Amino acid sequence: MSHAFVKEEDGQWLHEIAPTLNALIVYLTRENNGIRVYEIKQSLNKEGKEIHVMSNGLSYTKDADGRWEVSL
DSSP states (O other), rough: OOOOOOOOOOOGGGSSOOSSSHHHHHHHHHHTTTTTEEEEEEETTSSSSSSEEEEEEEEEEEOTTTEEEEOO
C-alpha cells in the first residue's frame, strides 16, 4: 500500500513579512494568485502613520512594532 506525500504550503502571514513596501507588494501579489498588486495612493492618518492604498481594494499600515496590518 502506498501513501501519497502531501506537502502543506509554506504559508506566510501578513505580519511576518518585512516592513518594506516592496515586500508587501510581493506578498500581496503572491496571495492574489500572481496577479500584480500595486500601490494606488499613499497618505497619512490622524496619528501620522503612513497608509498605503493598494489595488486589491485594501489599505495597509504598520503597527507600533513595524509589522504590516490591514488598515480599517
